[in-house]
Amino acid sequence: xxxxxxxxxxxxxxxxxxxxxxxxxxxxxxxxxxxxxxxxxxxxxxxxxxxxxxxxxxxxxxxxxxxxxxxxxxxxxxxxxxxxxxxxxxxxxxxxxxxxxxxxxxxxxxxxxxxxxxxxxxxxxxxxxxxxxxxxxxxxxxxxxxxxxxxxxxxxxxxxxxxxxxxxxxxxxxxxxxxxxxxxxxxxxxxxxxxxxxxxxxxxxxxxxxxxxxxxxxxxxxxxxxxxxxxxxxxxxxxxxxxxxxxxxxxxxxxxxxxxxxxxxxxxxxxxxxxxxxxxxxxxxxxxxxxxxxxxxxxxxxxxxxxxxxxxxxxxxxxxxxxxxxxxxxxxxxxxxxxxxxxxxxxxxxxxxxxxxxxxxxxxxxxxxxxxxxxxxxxxxxxxxxxxxxxxxxxxxxxxxxxxxx
Amino acid sequence: xxxxxxxxxxxxxxxxxxxxxxxxxxxxxxxxxxxxxxxxxxxxxxxxxxxxxxxxxxxxxxxxxxxxxxxxxxxxxxxxxxxxxxxxxxxxxxxxxxxxxxxxxxxxxxxxxxxxxxxxxxxxxxxxxxxxxxxxxxxxxxxxxxxxxxxxxxxxxxxxxxxxxxxxxxxxxxxxxxxxxxxxxxxxxxxxxxxxxxxxxxxxxxxxxxxxxxxxxxxxxxxxxxxxxxxxxxxxxxxxxxxxxxxxxxxxxxxxxxxxxxxxxxxxxxxxxxxxxxxxxxxxxxxxxx
Numbered sequence: 001x002x003x004x005x006x007x008x009x010x011x012x013x014x015x016x017x018x019x020x021x022x023x024x025x026x027x028x029x030x031x032x033x034x035x036x037x038x039x040x041x042x043x044x045x046x047x048x049x050x051x052x053x054x055x056x057x058x059x060x061x062x063x064x065x066x067x068x069x070x071x072x073x074x075x076x077x078x079x080x081x082x083x084x085x086x087x088x089x090x091x092x093x094x095x096x097x098x099x100x101x102x103x104x105x106x107x108x109x110x111x112x113x114x115x116x117x118x119x120x121x122x123x124x125x126x127x128x129x130x131x132x133x134x135x136x137x138x139x140x141x142x143x144x145x146x147x148x149x150x151x152x153x154x155x156x157x158x159x160x161x162x163x164x165x166x167x168x169x170x171x172x173x174x175x176x177x178x179x180x181x182x183x184x185x186x187x188x189x190x191x192x193x194x195x196x197x198x199x200x201x202x203x204x205x206x207x208x209x210x211x212x213x214x215x216x217x218x219x220x221x222x223x224x225x226x227x228x229x230x231x232x233x234x235x236x237x238x239x240x241x242x243x244x245x246x247x248x249x250x251x252x253x254x255x256x257x258x259x260x261x262x263x264x265x266x267x268x269x270x271x272x273x274x275x276x277x278x279x280x281x282x283x284x285x286x287x288x289x290x291x292x293x294x295x296x297x298x299x300x301x302x303x304x305x306x307x308x309x310x311x312x313x314x315x316x317x318x319x320x321x322x323x324x325x326x327x328x329x330x331x332x333x334x335x336x337x338x339x340x341x342x343x344x345x346x347x348x349x350x351x352x353x354x355x356x357x358x359x360x361x362x363x364x365x366x367x368x369x370x371x372x373x374x375x376x377x378x379x380x381x382x383x384x385x386x387x388x389x390x391x392x393x394x395x396x397x398x399x400x401x402x403x404x405x406x
Numbered sequence: 407x408x409x410x411x412x413x414x415x416x417x418x419x420x421x422x423x424x425x426x427x428x429x430x431x432x433x434x435x436x437x438x439x440x441x442x443x444x445x446x447x448x449x450x451x452x453x454x455x456x457x458x459x460x461x462x463x464x465x466x467x468x469x470x471x472x473x474x475x476x477x478x479x480x481x482x483x484x485x486x487x488x489x490x491x492x493x494x495x496x497x498x499x500x501x502x503x504x505x506x507x508x509x510x511x512x513x514x515x516x517x518x519x520x521x522x523x524x525x526x527x528x529x530x531x532x533x534x535x536x537x538x539x540x541x542x543x544x545x546x547x548x549x550x551x552x553x554x555x556x557x558x559x560x561x562x563x564x565x566x567x568x569x570x571x572x573x574x575x576x577x578x579x580x581x582x583x584x585x586x587x588x589x590x591x592x593x594x595x596x597x598x599x600x601x602x603x604x605x606x607x608x609x610x611x612x613x614x615x616x617x618x619x620x621x622x623x624x625x626x627x628x629x630x631x632x633x634x635x636x637x638x639x640x641x642x643x644x645x646x647x648x649x650x651x652x653x654x655x656x657x658x659x660x661x662x663x664x665x666x667x668x669x670x671x672x673x674x675x676x677x678x679x680x681x682x683x684x685x686x687x688x689x690x691x692x693x694x695x696x
Contacts, residue, residue, distance in 0.1 A: 055635070058647050058666070062637045124594050185593075236593045237629060237651065237660045254658075273685065275658035311655075334505075342476045345656045372484075372627035373502060373530065375653055379595035 023070030026091035151290025154243040157225040164217040182227025184309040191221035193387035245272035253279035259354035267348030303362035304355040311367035472509035479509040489555035491613040497603035498567040518545040536561035571671035584636040629653040643670035
C-alpha cells in the first residue's frame, strides 16, 4: 500500500512535472547490523547519487526502500555489494508502472453529473466540477440564477459569483462566500449545497421566497480557486493564495488577513512563510480586491457572511436575529458565539472587520464542523448535515436582514 | 523564517538500551493506568516562535474567573485533553474535551501561571462522557518548558477495552507482513475501519508532542497521520514509525513530526524518538496527494 502511494506520487510528478523514470529501479535494502545501518545512512548523504528514499533508514533489519536513477544504478549496486549489504529490486522499472497506472486512472474516471439534480452533494468535488455545477445551475434556472465574474485569481482563474435574483434593480443583498481558505473543504462543499437549496426552496419555502422578493443573494463558492486546485494537486493543507512573494521561496498570502481593516496591526504575520501572512499591502490579492471592488460598486450589500472551518463557531460583533439554538437545533451540534478576539485569537485584516467598517451591519464569520477530531479532513458524510444546520443560521440572518432594512 | 527544531531523544535499538521514563506529574497514584511515557530529551527543544508578533498583544493574560467559551479556557482544556490521552489513551480509548464548565487562572509569583478547570470529557469511541477537574501550570522562562497537568479519569476507565486491545496486539504481533498505512484520514476524511486503531495510535503518540509543545498561546490538533509503518521488533510490544501533521490553530501552521513509538496493552504508548521536520516551504517537487 505504501508502495502504491509513492508510485502515485511519482506518477503525478511525471504527469505534472514532465519527468521520466525510465530505467529507475526501487531497491529494498535491509541492513544486517549497526555498521551497515550507518553505511546506508552515508548513502543518504551522497547527494550526487540523487537517491530518493521512499522508506528511510530506521533500525537494523528494517527495510530501506530507495528509488535509484538509472545513471547511478551501477555505482549504488557496487557500493552495496562491496559492503556486503543485502538488497533486492522491489520495482524493476518505475516508468513502466507509472504508464500502467495512468492508463488505469483514465479508465476509472467517474463520469460527471449531467445536471444539478444528479450532482453528488455528499462528496467533495474538484474545481472543474464546481465550475461545471455553476454553469449547469445557471442553465437550468436562467431567469433566476446568473453568473458574474468579479475578477481573476493570481493564476488567471475566474472568480465566479452566483447571483440569485427575482428582479428589481440593485436590490439590497446578502453576500455569502465559501472557500477563501482553500483547505477548508467542507465550506466549498456547503456552498454547492446552499446554491442548490436556494433554487429548490425558492417558490416552495415561504420564508426564502419572501426574502428573495425583497433581496438578492450573491454566493461565491470557490473564493480562492488557485489554493483549492493546489489542495487537489499538491498539498491538501494549503490555506493561502498562490501568489509568489518576491525575495522569498514562500508562496501565498492569507486572504483573511489581507483586508484593509487593521492591516499591519498585530494579529497577522509580516512573514511570507507564515500561514497568516498579511501580504505586502492591503488588498494586494486579486481574490480579495475583486470582492472589495464588487461590494463597493454594488453599494447595497446588507449582510455579509464569510464561511470557514473548523471550530464550530459563529463570530461577529452583534448577533442580530440569531438564535443560539439555530445551529444546534437540527443535529445537536454545539457552536460557540462570540467575537474573534474572545473566541479564537487576535486577527487583523479580516474580511468581516472590513465589511463591518463599510457599514454592513450584519457581518459574520462562520466556522463550521468539526472541533478538531477530523479538522480540515472532515468526512464527506458530514457535508450535508453540516450544510443543513448552517443553512438554518443563514436563513435566520437573511430573514432578519430583510425584515429590518437599514 | 521557520527555524528547524530537532528534538532528539535516546535512540532505541534492538540491542535494548534501557529507556528513560519520565512520567507526567500525576495527582493520584492511579495504578490502573499504565505509564505511557516519553524519553528524556538529549538536546534542548526550541519552540516554534511563529507568533512572536502576535504574542505581544496576548501577554495581558486573562486572570481570575475565566469565561468558559473564550480561548484561554479552551486552550487550557485542550492541554488537559492531550495529557489525558498520553496517560490513558489506547487504540480503543481516545479522549476529547466536550465542554468547559468553569475555569480560573492566576499568576504564580514569577514562575508561571496556574489554571483550574472544571470540564466534561468524552471517550470519543464509545461517546461516553464524564466530568473532570484539572489543574495546569504553565511555567514561565526561557525555552519551551512543557506545562504540568494534574487530572484523572475514573468513569471512562471502567469501560472494558482489554479484549479489543489484546486482539489488536496479537493480530499484528503474528502478522506475516508488517502493516503500513498512509493518510489517515485521507483528503476526503475517510479511514478504512480496520485502520482506525492506527489513526488513534498516531494521535496518541502525537499527544506527547502536543502536550510538550503547548503553551497558553497554542491550540494543537492532529491534522493527519501521514504515515504509520510497523517495524520488526523482538520485544513484547508493537513498534511503529510514524509521521504526523499537527495543526496549531493560533498560528494556523501545519507542523510535521516524525516519531518512533511502541505500544502494547500492558505498556501503553511509549514514544522512543521524536523529531520535528523542517517547514516544507515550497518543496513542492514531490507533490503530496492523498
